[in-house]
Amino acid sequence: MSKEEGICRWVLKDSAGREMRSTQPFESRAAAEDWLGKAWTTLLQEGAVAVVLLDSDDVVYEMSLLAESDD
Secondary structure, three states: OOOOOOOEEEEEEOOOOOEEEEOOOEOOHHHHHHHHHHHHHHHHHOOOOEEEEEEOOEEEEEEEOOOOOOO
């Protein structure tokens, strides 16, 4: 395992898909996901509508912070 594996961070995106900022690094994916579970409403208030989880520089997944509508 390389030294940099397991360093995760979130990239916040606005409604136009532009990167707003990155979060502090987390030691694991679980720690990053736990933090997001606690912080997502604050991130919405800051204008973020989506987040991308990065492990080092690799995209793990992207997800919306907005509730899905029942169209």
